[in-house]
Amino acid sequence: MTWDPFEQAPHDAINWFRDRVPVTVSEWSTLSQDARRKAFFISGTSQLDLIGDVHKSLLKALEEGKSFAEWKKEMKPRLEAAWKASGQGPTTTAQINNRMGTIFQNNIQSAYQAGRFRQMTDPDVLKERPIWVFVAIRDDRTSDICRRLNGTTLPHDDPFWIKNHPPRHPRCRSSIRAIPAGDAQLKAAPAGVEASPGWGTMPKAGEWANEIGKGVAQGAAASTWTPAWNGNAPTAVKGYGLPAQLPARPLPRNPQATPATRQIVSDPLDTVLIYNPEIAPLPAGVTGEVLQETLENPAEIWLMPMQSSKGTLVYRQRHISSYQDGDETLLVVVESHRGVVISIHVLPEEKAGEVRQGFLRFSNISA
Template sequence: MADLPFQEAIDFIAQKVNLPTRRSDDLRHGAHVRAFSVAGVARDDMLSDFRSAIEKARTQGTSLADFRNDFDKIVERYGWKYFSHGKTDEERSAWRSKIIFTTNMRTSYMAGRWKQLTDPDVMRYRPYLEYIHSGSLHPRKLHLSWNGKILRADDPAWRYMFPPNGFGCFCDVESRSERDLLRMGKSGPDPSPDLNAYEDIDPRTGQPEMRIPGIDRGWEYNVGHEWLHGLVPTELQAPLPPIGTPAPARPLPPLPKPAKADPADILPENDTPENYLSAFLAKFGLNADEAGYYRDASGGIIGIDRSLFEQRMPDGTVVGLKSGKRGRGQYAILLADAIQSPDEIWVDWAAVKSGTVLRRAYLKRVELDDGRSMFIRFEWTKNGWTAITGFDTTENYIEAYRKGALIYRKN
């Protein structure tokens, strides 16, 4: 009998948005749930080819060997120079293709498992989950210590310890009923493990991040729970349409009511572009001549420096700053706040001189001290940033900028 397709796992892959990245930690937690990425793949077309190979494996059940063949063809097609382990090209290809394949197969499988296991009809009869260690010859000690531990499916511990809990983690869970527990000699679930969460520092950004002992950095989340209850409501989860394809019309909930702007965040009129730039960078803890990274609310990482506001000639020569352009420089701090505390983050396609690129947009509405409502959309592509602002804008005006695929929405 042929295996039935795992529809929940297929749906998990299908709702993802392609996001090029340069490093494995360019995205974190919820961003991995919403985004399809391959570390080091910054080309949209190459990423789409990897996406197609993974979707084929998920929907058709093709093997790691089949994916390895696709991987080698993609690498040859684009001349990709990738990071890997191994002394020979064959060893390097085998290691890297296995990482990409198993990571996507495991996360989609476990996301689908979570959706199945927490279905109300299932939980009515099987309200417990048992942690099953993979049996690895070189186990992670805490994973091994959780083997056989039974907790209620709604125990908060599963928010962090539901597998996979790291690269190469093949731990699993099984649902259990009251009868199962009695047969095991248990009168109830086991005590929840003390996960001893502690705060560490993101080495790229300097921002605080939570860590859990025994769980690899970046894996401190439940992929299924984040998919169903995370940054983007399930009814708004849709993949990014192909280039040139009109997005299907769908009703969107309104943006949150405008937040009150702090009068101290409105800078003086007719100040210098340099001062506006300095005020913007200061919100990220940077001086005017410094560069840094910032991890946004979706879990994605972006670069911040003065080049965001530099005006350049076609040959790249810097001729000035656009931070005071059109008299909007006095709102530079509000622009920074739109990145740090957006209402929504969208991804869509943008046409530029060099072709078509992905564009990330941060949307926020604020109410100024004089009663005016201000709409901010801060856009980023690999070619630079653009800030769009409008006052007392209509709903139709705002809706025109809410397009593409939603990767974050403020609760």
């Protein structure tokens, strides 16, 4: 079969968009400008499950090359119902269509431009095409702030690009073209043409995970959370037939172990967890080594549905292990909220039944 480059999925754009983290508006507002590029939110709704579903639908649109009309047909009923229920979103058909068009174009265009950025900054590409040209689509819909920049031609490492990378405003259609140095006639940008607030930043790598971790933690702390069960949650004994007490393993003691620092950890289920000691400081008796052991090799992982006082539903995970420290048994519980470690507790052994409940996702002990 003949390979056609124009029929290939935009893998760099897809990978960039896949890594975006769904957050609520309140969580997004706490993030730095760089971290916001890695966060995905929808104004007018605090329903995290809906935000996550919209993110998945846009990712699917990227992967399958869906048009705006196809995507709108799929997601309009849910978004329309959520906006009307919240009283914060668009209400008329024209307003809803316009808002959905903005969501689709902003996210798809951001993904394409981030994917193109990754391609243009490949060392081999930079060697052959080190000059960048700002290209605006010139028609009656072109914004003045992009029209005036059209044709700006500067080296890729010029400071201009740091705050002027497309998209530079909502529904921006501009792009950047890379050209060889021999083809370039440099042209500086006109003075005083700035991107809209919150737009135009270069999709550079950064510690976005820790920024998002802080945003998620602050968003969680802003509400009161209660278990979202109808009736009693299953427990280790009543529901799964597991032993009432976890078998205690020796407490890790490595004098060479490093203290707990900012890190991203994967557990046995390949769940990615963000840990920041500023969010969840270690309690007495727990070292960085114990924390890592509990996350990477827990005795059990439990999933507990929790609902906030604002109506948001999330599933919190609890990584649990029991350790023997001399004559004392330590029950270590690490709780995470949407992939961010928000608390670490050391509990008495008799408290095991209170935290070993919900959906059992993983266990390395026998019933």
